[in-house]
Amino acid sequence: SSWTSDRPVTFAQGNGSTADLVIQAGAQVVHTRQVDVADGEDSAAAIVVADSGSRYEAVYPTLGSRGAATLHVLDGGVFQAEEVFTAVEAGASFDARVAGVGSQLIVADDQDFAEFTLGDYGIAAMTVASGGYVEAGTLRLAGGAGSSSLQVQDDSSLVQSRELEIGQMGIGSLRITAGGQVESGVARAGRFAAGEGDINVEQPG
Numbered sequence: 001s002s003w004t005s006d007r008p009v010t011f012a013q014g015n016g017s018t019a020d021l022v023i024q025a026g027a028q029v030v031h032t033r034q035v036d037v038a039d040g041e042d043s044a045a046a047i048v049v050a051d052s053g054s055r056y057e058a059v060y061p062t063l064g065s066r067g068a069a070t071l072h073v074l075d076g077g078v079f080q081a082e083e084v085f086t087a088v089e090a091g092a093s094f095d096a097r098v099a100g101v102g103s104q105l106i107v108a109d110d111q112d113f114a115e116f117t118l119g120d121y122g123i124a125a126m127t128v129a130s131g132g133y134v135e136a137g138t139l140r141l142a143g144g145a146g147s148s149s150l151q152v153q154d155d156s157s158l159v160q161s162r163e164l165e166i167g168q169m170g171i172g173s174l175r176i177t178a179g180g181q182v183e184s185g186v187a188r189a190g191r192f193a194a195g196e197g198d199i200n201v202e203q204p205g
Contacts, residue, residue: 055079
């Protein structure tokens, strides 16, 4: 089963509205234009990509423009984009979980400059666990004056980025625990004035 669209797609556009998208059992969804998730004030929208073979390609998604967005990539599901912004405005939020062997969140383009902003002026959190995998050209925690946290835990869980920024203008937190791994090129913590980058690497046992 599949759903494709070459026009803008919005989930939870109205103030206080709700919407859910569940992709499972090998289904495919491809959106080649802008995707806005939880666009309205006080809105809430959730995306779930679950099971091996299930895939969501959203080229330019914004997850949590003004509302609360969640993204769960589980049990071998794949979420792929070329640029991702999350928790954009103050009061917006984003919560993500990438868990299970084969589960992937990939932000990539042909030039290897694809940006994944985990939290701009809102509040964002992401957990990578149980063998989940995240890849981004640039992974930015707290790009604006918001707060952002990333936890990478469990053996075989991996986050890779060409460039890693933790607390560019806001408060960014990275925790690596229980055998989780992060691999990066250039890395910056607390880049600009008022930026704060906190990193905690814990050895199992």
